[in-house]
Amino acid sequence: MRRSLSPAIVGAGVVGLFCLAVMIFGDALSGHDHRAIDLSMRLAAPLAPGHLLGTDELGRDVLARLLNGMRWSVGSALCATLIAFSIGTTFGLAAAHKGAWLGGALKLLTTFTQSFPSFVMAVTVIALLGDSGFWAVTLTLGLVTWPVFSRVVYAEASSLFQREYVQAAEMTGMSVARLYAHHVLPALVPTLSVLVVFHFAEMIVAESALSFLGIGAPLGAATWGAMLSEGRAFMLQAPWLTLGPAFAMVIIIVAAHSVGQHLRNLTR
Amino acid sequence: MFSSSRMLGGLRDFAFVLIAAMTVLFFLLRLTGDPALVIAGEGASPAQIEAIRVEYGFDRSLIVQYGQTMLRLLQGDFGKSLTDGSPALGKVLASLPATLFLAAMALSLNLLISLPLGAWLGQKRTGAARRAVRGVLTVMQGFPGFVIALLLINLFAAGLEWLPSIGYGGPATWVLPVISVVSFLAPKLIRVVEANTHAALAADFVRTARSTGASENQILWRHVLPNALLGAVALIGAELAFMLTGLVVIETIFAWPGIGWLLVQSTLNLDFPVVQAVVFVMVVSVFLSNAVTEAVQALLDPRIRGRARAAS
Numbered sequence: 001m002r003r004s005l006s007p008a009i010v011g012a013g014v015v016g017l018f019c020l021a022v023m024i025f026g027d028a029l030s031g032h033d034h035r036a037i038d039l040s041m042r043l044a045a046p047l048a049p050g051h052l053l054g055t056d057e058l059g060r061d062v063l064a065r066l067l068n069g070m071r072w073s074v075g076s077a078l079c080a081t082l083i084a085f086s087i088g089t090t091f092g093l094a095a096a097h098k099g100a101w102l103g104g105a106l107k108l109l110t111t112f113t114q115s116f117p118s119f120v121m122a123v124t125v126i127a128l129l130g131d132s133g134f135w136a137v138t139l140t141l142g143l144v145t146w147p148v149f150s151r152v153v154y155a156e157a158s159s160l161f162q163r164e165y166v167q168a169a170e171m172t173g174m175s176v177a178r179l180y181a182h183h184v185l186p187a188l189v190p191t192l193s194v195l196v197v198f199h200f201a202e203m204i205v206a207e208s209a210l211s212f213l214g215i216g217a218p219l220g221a222a223t224w225g226a227m228l229s230e231g232r233a234f235m236l237q238a239p240w241l242t243l244g245p246a247f248a249m250v251i252i253i254v255a256a257h258s259v260g261q262h263l264r265n266l267t268r
Numbered sequence: 269m270f271s272s273s274r275m276l277g278g279l280r281d282f283a284f285v286l287i288a289a290m291t292v293l294f295f296l297l298r299l300t301g302d303p304a305l306v307i308a309g310e311g312a313s314p315a316q317i318e319a320i321r322v323e324y325g326f327d328r329s330l331i332v333q334y335g336q337t338m339l340r341l342l343q344g345d346f347g348k349s350l351t352d353g354s355p356a357l358g359k360v361l362a363s364l365p366a367t368l369f370l371a372a373m374a375l376s377l378n379l380l381i382s383l384p385l386g387a388w389l390g391q392k393r394t395g396a397a398r399r400a401v402r403g404v405l406t407v408m409q410g411f412p413g414f415v416i417a418l419l420l421i422n423l424f425a426a427g428l429e430w431l432p433s434i435g436y437g438g439p440a441t442w443v444l445p446v447i448s449v450v451s452f453l454a455p456k457l458i459r460v461v462e463a464n465t466h467a468a469l470a471a472d473f474v475r476t477a478r479s480t481g482a483s484e485n486q487i488l489w490r491h492v493l494p495n496a497l498l499g500a501v502a503l504i505g506a507e508l509a510f511m512l513t514g515l516v517v518i519e520t521i522f523a524w525p526g527i528g529w530l531l532v533q534s535t536l537n538l539d540f541p542v543v544q545a546v547v548f549v550m551v552v553s554v555f556l557s558n559a560v561t562e563a564v565q566a567l568l569d570p571r572i573r574g575r576a577r578a579a580s
Contacts, residue, residue, distance in 0.1 A: 108284055115285045115554040116547065117513045120531065124543060127535035128296055205412040209517045212414060213532055228418060235422050242422055246415045254410035 008258040015255035019074050027068045032061035034068040034222045043238045054240045056230070062244050065222040069245060072223045074252065076138045077203035083142025085196055088149025093184070095150070096157030097176065103154065110151050118144040119206055127215045137216045141206055148199065149192075156191055160184050190267035197260040201253045208249055224249055282555045287338075289551050290544065294337055297540045298330060306538045307350055346548070347541035349534075356541035360527060360549045366436055367519070367526030371511035373442060374449040378507070382454050386461025386500075387493055390469070405455045413452035414517040420444050421521070436524050445522045449515065453507050460503050464496035471495070498569050505561025512553040 027034040030052070038059035046054040046062075053062040095102035121144045126136055160166055166183050174182075210216030211225025220226075224245040231241030297303065304321040305312075312320075321327045325336060340347070346356040389398055411419075424444060468474065469492055477491050516528035523529070527546050534542035 108281070108288075111281045112285050112288050114509075114558075115282075115551045116289045117510070117550075117554075120513055120516065120547070120550065123516060123531065124293070124535055124547070125296060127532075128538070128543075201410075209412065209414055213517060213520060215532075215536070228415070232418065232421075239422055242418055246419060249412065249415060250407075250410045253412070254407060257406070257410060 006258075006262070009262045012255040012258045012262075015251060016259075019070070019252070022067050022070045023075065026071050027061075027064040030061055030063040030067055032064040034060060034064035036060060036064075043234065045238075046240050053244055054238070056238070056241055057234060060222075062240060065227060066224075066244050066248050068222040069224040069227060070248060070252075072134065072217065072221070073204055073207050073225075073249075076134060076141070076207045077200050079138045080141035080145070080203045080207070081196060081200045083139065084146040084199060085149055085192070087142070088146035088151075089153050089188075089192065091146070092150035092153025093157055093180065095154050096161060096184075097180075103158075106147075106150055106154055109147050113144075113147045119209070122206065122210065123213065123215060126210060133218060137207060137210060141203055141210075145199070145203070145206075149195065152191060152195060153188060156188055157184055160187055190263070194260050194263045194267075197256050197263065201256040201260075204249060204252055204256075208245075278559065285555070286548070286551055289547055290338065290341055291334075293544055293547055294334055297543070298333070303540060306540075341544075341548075346545040349542050350539045351534075351537055351542075356539075356545040357548075359542055360530060360545040363525050363527050363530045364549060364553075366524055367512065367515065367528065370442075370445055370449065370515065370519075370524060370526060371508065373446045374453065374511060375504070375508060377446060377450045378454050378457060379504070381450065382457035383461055383497070383500075386458040387465050387488075387496060389458065390462040390465025390496065391488075393466075405458060408451060408455045411452070413448055413515075414521055416451050417444070417448035417518050417521045420448055436522075441522075445518060445524055448518055448522075449511065453510075457500060457503055457507065461496055461500050464499040465492055467499075468492040468495040494568075498565070501561060501565050501568065505557060505564075508561070509554045509557045512557060513550045 022029060032051075038055070041048070041051065041055050041059040043057055044051050044055040044059070046052065048054055051061050051063070053066065055061055056065070091102070091106065095106045122140050125140050125144070129136060129140075160183070161170075166179070169179060169183055207216060208223070208225035208228070211221075211223040212229045213225075214229065217223040217226055227245040228242055231238070231245070234241050304317050304324065304326050307320050307324070308317045325333060328336075344357070348354065349356050349359055385401070389401060392398060421444060474487055474491055477487050482490075513528070515524075515526065516531055518524070519526045519528035520532050527549060530542065531546045531550075533539075534546060
């Protein structure tokens with residue numbers, strides 16, 4: 001087992017702390033309001049006085065909009081992951097413990113999600129709801145992706161219940177709650193933590209793709225997906241409008257991946 | 269090759285998924301809005317809306333409507349598009365070739381790049397060149413497909429003006445969409461081929477082959493690569509299934525008239541019959557692609573063939 005800290009994990013930690021700061025302070029960190037329009041400073045290039053990452057076609061500060069988008073995307077992805085994790089783990093655990101019919105239901109559900117991809121489902125649900133807002137997107141993403149967790153938890157927990165030490169504990173009359181708390185849940189932590197981190201990265205992509213298509217965030221909101229979509233019209237004059245959100249997204253995803261990879265190596 | 273019980277199980281799952289998907293869609297569509305209002309369009313009088321409600325049967329109870337819809341779907345009747353009145357299923361089938369074409373080209377290029385590169389990476393753990401390639405792959409895995417697409421358009425279509433940025437025409441319009449899809453899918457496949465090659469090199473059968481005096485080249489081509497490929501078939505199948513459904517955003521960016529693009533257009537227009545038909549066609553294509561993947565696995569791997577026989 002390697003205990004030394006790789007540069008990748010230190011970088012991921014820095015990104016994580018930055019995320020936390022943005023979650024708390026939002027666009028205030030940039031010194032601008034992300035909605036403030038300044039028509040005298042339209043499409044200013046990065047490093048323009050007062051605008052580190054430049055401005056957009058209405059003279060709004062790109063950094064402020066990026067930070068606001070980060071708050072939205074990271075917040076939505078975190079909550080969606082938490083929802084998927086909670087439902088999926090609960091369902092998986094319940095099915096693993098003598099839940100014959102739940103196990104069968106889970107198998108069918110897995111077949112279902114494999115042929116009816118969750119992103120397609122999310123697009124359809126949100127577009128048809130016609131309600132675009134933070135919770136509409138977050139809840140939908142969480143509710144359509146939880147089978148990922150239940151599948152893994154079910155498989156691992158079922159095999160745990162076949163192990164001798166768990167069966168022995170069960171035979172001594174240990175209550176189901178204690179059985180889960182002492183023998184099942186701790187054994188699931190390594191797999192689950194890796195899964196959570198990778199799922200978070202996927203949710204960032206899904207949320208941004210939805211707002212890019214114009215079905216996620218409300219019209220005019222400063223989210224990464226919406227910024228990418230608006231920036232397309234100015235690709236030639238102002239490439240920083242698309243490059244900013246693109247690289248912000250990539251940095252978060254790479255950071256999440258390296259945390260996941262690190263956790264995976266730790267538990268091997 | 270397949271036992272009949274396995275095939276029956278597959279068909280039963282398929283039927284279940286189709287029915288479940290159509291049921292979920294039906295209730296979503298009915299619960300989220302009044303379809304009569306959509307059909308009537310803006311500015312319709314209450315009498316007109318009422319007439320449409322009766323004409324389409326929306327005035328009956330939800331359960332009756334559900335039964336009728338499912339019966340109609342069973343007969344292959346998906347209804348007509350609400351935007352232009354053409355048959356919904358026909359509309360979807362007309363846009364399927366574009367998606368299949370993109371998937372076929374991306375799959376071929378993906379295999380051409382990933383298999384040799386993965387095998388090369390898997391041969392050794394060390395070396396500056398290999399480490400550099402691995403670093404690039406790690407970063408590339410952080411790029412969502414649609415972000416790559418936007419960056420490529422930024423560079424080649426807007427900046428350098430070498431290639432058209434959108435549309436579905438001659439070979440020049442294929443380049444950017446195919447590269448976007450491949451640069452998103454290839455890193456995963458490369459890593460799997462790499463891991464499998466590495467594992468196969470350490471396996472007992474390679475040691476045995478080496479002890480019989482086989483050359484390193486023979487070992488690589490005859491023993492290691494076939495086994496590494498075998499492990500990659502499942503992922504290739506999953507990537508194919510993904511391309512048949514998951515290219516929603518990339519098709520939209522390039523205005524590529526496939527079923528992903530059609531899904532977005534029809535959901536935004538609240539064109540329910542077309543949404544239903546798109547999802548139907550997607551579920552069927554994923555099922556077929558999974559069936560082909562399993563067949564290929566069984567064809568290549570005597571162990572899976574044996575297991576299928578033992579199970580029957």
